[in-house]
Amino acid sequence: MSKIKNNIKGLTLFDLQVSTAPAWCRTEYKYDVYSQHIIAAENKQQAREMAIDMAADEGTEVWKHCAVEVISDNSTFMHPTMVCSSFNAG
DSSP, rough: OOOOOOOOOOEEEEEEEGSSSOGGGOOSSOSSSSEEEEEEEEEEHHHHHHHHOOOOOOOOHHHHHHEEEEEEOOOOOOOOOEEEEEOOOO
């Protein structure tokens, strides 16, 4: 039995949180809002664009200005995807 080494590199995992956005761009809404996303993407800009596309009542400005942190530079995800989100439904 031969051993096959898997050299396939997955996408980077990014963490985006509303709390890292400047106060001026946060809305007063407390319900029907996302507060955090974990996104598998090729780069920070792609992760930010995916978060903007998913925006609910928190608006798009928070995702344009929040910090985008790298969680892992290699994941099992091969296609850009929303891994998980924190959503407060009202």
